[in-house]
Amino acid sequence: MTRPEPPDELVPGPVLVVGAGLVGCYLGGRLQAAGVPVCFVGRSGMLDELAAHGLQLTDLSGGRSEVPASALQLHTDVPEGARPSLVLLCVKRPALVSALARLAQTVPRDTPVLCCQNGLFPAADAMQAAPQLRLLPAMVPFNIMRRGPGHFHRATSGQLAAQASARLAGWRPVFERAGMPLALHADMLPVQWGKLLLNLNNPVNALSGLPLKAQLLDAGHRRRYADLVEEALVLLRRARIEPHRVTPLPWERFLQVLRLPTPLFRLVAFRMLRMDAHARSSMAEDLAAGRPTEINELCGEVVRLAHTLGAQALLNARMAEAISATSR
Ligand SMILES: NC(=O)c1ccc[n+]([C@@H]2O[C@H](COP(=O)([O-])OP(=O)(O)OC[C@H]3O[C@@H](n4cnc5c(N)ncnc54)[C@H](OP(=O)(O)O)[C@@H]3O)[C@@H](O)[C@H]2O)c1
Structure with missing residues (x-):
């Protein structure tokens, strides 16, 4: 034995x-x-x-x-x-x-x-x-x-x-x-891109001044987030990188859900909204404390990917600039 x-x-x-x-x-x-x-x-x-x-x-x-x-x-x-x-x-x-x-x-x-x-x-x-x-x-x-x-x-x-x-x-x-x-x-690259896409909400959250849950329940903030993700997804497709799913939904479906009217979003995305009502993104905490942010590692990566493809990522570039301007 x-x-x-x-x-x-x-x-x-x-x-x-x-x-x-x-x-x-x-x-x-x-x-x-x-x-x-x-x-x-x-x-x-x-x-x-x-x-x-x-x-x-x-x-x-x-x-x-x-x-x-x-x-x-x-x-x-x-x-x-x-x-x-x-x-x-x-x-x-x-x-x-x-x-x-x-x-x-x-x-x-x-x-x-x-x-x-x-x-x-x-x-x-x-x-x-x-x-x-x-x-x-x-x-x-x-x-x-x-x-x-x-x-x-x-x-x-x-x-x-x-x-x-x-x-x-x-x-x-x-x-x-x-x-x-x-x-x-x-291969961690698709996993990291998956997390990065999810984190593109961080700058939206940081600029909103709201806790994550309240921010996600606002259609305008969700649209801004979805637009950043969509811009990155187009580039990733061109680069033949398949970002991992970090939610139960495929990315295209995730975008559709983000763009639903809020009462429907609340119903469909109940799992995504299972979070502490006071939670904020760490970028929001960094901005509030006057610390350097990690925007260069988020939107900055999308902009760099665009450059390697001879393309542009205007929305992510603008968001990176908005965060940098706020933290100056
Ligand atoms: N927070 C989250 O929910 C979360 C989730 C997923 C991933 N992440 C990632 O995880 C990383 C850490 O985030 P965090 O939120 O845990 O950061 P954090 O709360 O700021 O923790 C990092 C700590 O390390 C200290 N530190 C810096 N340099 C050090 C050194 N050489 N030796 C010892 N301590 C040092 C920092 O002090 P100073 O402030 O003085 O520099 C700070 O206290 C980030 O890259 C973030 O993107 C965070």
Whole structure:
């Protein structure tokens, strides 16, 4: 008779979260609550908050897990001699290259690094910053919001995805146990484009000043969003890239639904509207806080795709300009 494996033997090893913010605290917290040793690297303000309150992780299905402050390993820099089995790199795009350069100085070569940034990734500047690390693009489909000190809430649904790699295969049961099943894809580009299309609502949301749900219930804002997606879809078709579905609907049908009158939209899109009434896009938070936004990684990618095809993406270019003008 085979002896059942104790749970600890299932854990591939310690995780290093670089960028203890919304995504980093949620993903790292869920993993630690599932028994994985996690070390968080972040800014002192956030670390003080975690040291005082611990972590509380909730989700829109009523799930809840907690990590007491006494169990948290908190650092303001990557600890010298760190030997993580996996790094979750959760800084925003503007902080990425410097965070990677620091990681490259400290963790062993070939350490797998899940890059959780929105957009098309890994990009050339990131690869250059850490050529000896194993950068693996990941896609975080859900929206995380902060509900209070140390309390991070998953406000929408979706399945985590990452670049298929032998080093990640052993992590799938661990993510599953943590309540965050991880899908592995041989080609992440269509997955990333799928998320990017969905995120084209972020600038619309940021400029609207409304929570996501209220913004999606406004026909004018939905039309602006649909127009940005449609412009990108035309270009993707020309580039022969088939973006993944990130909603149950094919993209063309998704556009039709966005363009329905609001009472019908409310009925048809009830799943899409299953979100916390206060959730906002992270771009809205960035604009409000005067931080740089990731517009270059969203509308900017559509504009770049257009250029490579000798075409234009006027709506996305105009939206990128509107966000840049607001953040100046
Ligand atoms: N929030 C979401 O719901 C969501 C969902 C899906 C994907 N994403 C993507 O995930 C990425 C992270 O987003 P987020 O919302 O979690 O950002 P966030 O809340 O701003 O978290 C990032 C944190 O990392 C800190 N940081 C920056 N450089 C660092 C370094 N070198 N070492 C340690 N900490 C550092 C930041 O501090 P400073 O502010 O001082 O720079 C910030 O506290 C983004 O690319 C975003 O597009 C976000």
